[in-house]
Amino acid sequence: MPKIRLRKVVLSREEIFHEGGPVTDQPLLRGSVLAIIENPFAGRYEPDIQPFMEDLKPLGLDMARRLAALLGGADRIEGYGKGAIIGAAGELEHGALWHAPGGYAMRDLLGEANAIVPSTKKVGGVGTRLDVPVTHINASYVRSHFDSMEVGCNDAPRADEMALALVMTTGPRIHNRSGGLEADQIEGKDGLR
Structure with a gap:
């Protein structure tokens, strides 16, 4: 199995106090x-790529821990998402x-996270940006937590690299008023409601 060759890690934190409405005392953290890792399959078609998922597991857990710490701890996390940007010498399937x-790294770290982790992926050149979708960690239908965060790096992914992303938030969108299922109404049975 290929070994992970990590070039760099990029951490980003937003503190959102308002979106044009009243200023909150407790900002949403996103x-x-x-x-940024080397893509071991760049430049060629490899029929058996699934074993690489095992190699990625420790990286995923390390990333989840670092991100949760950046946002004040795993107990503060209410929303999550993931994504991948594959360099031009790779293929979309490498992002899969x-x-x-x-996903499992964040769910394992957060404990009772029942909802599927939303995701996105694409092939792109150096400087490509990706909008990573976010939903509530326990119920995907909680509208207040439908969100996204743009991720990217100015010098990545190079053609033979992958940029793997995790996103977390500490609460609903600021000024949420779109209705629907609220976080305090989650039944917790199926990860949806």
């Missing part, structure tokens, strides 16, 4: 961690390898 390691 953060991301982006790991991040689904399980990235």
Whole structure:
């Protein structure tokens, strides 16, 4: 199995106090961690890529821990998402390898996280940005937590790299008033409601 060759890690944290309405005393924290790694399959078609998911698991857990700490601890996290940008010498399927390691890392760290971790991926050149979707960690239908965060790195991904992303938030969007299922109404049975 290929070994992870990590070039850099990019951490980002936003503190959102308002979106044009009243200023809150307790800002929404939204953060991301982006790991820039070598794509071991760049430049060729490899039929058996699934074993690389095992190699990515420790990286996913390390990223989840670092991101949760950046936002004040795992007990503060209410929303999450994941994504991947694959350099031009790779293929979209290489980004799909991040689904399980990235998602399970956050769910394991957060404990009772029942909702599937939303995700996105694309192939792109150096400087490509990606909007990573976010939903509530326990119920995907909680509208107040539908969000996204743009991630990217000015010098990545190079053609033979992958940029793997995790995103977390500490609460609902500031000034949420879109209705629907509220966080305090979660039943917790199926990860949806």
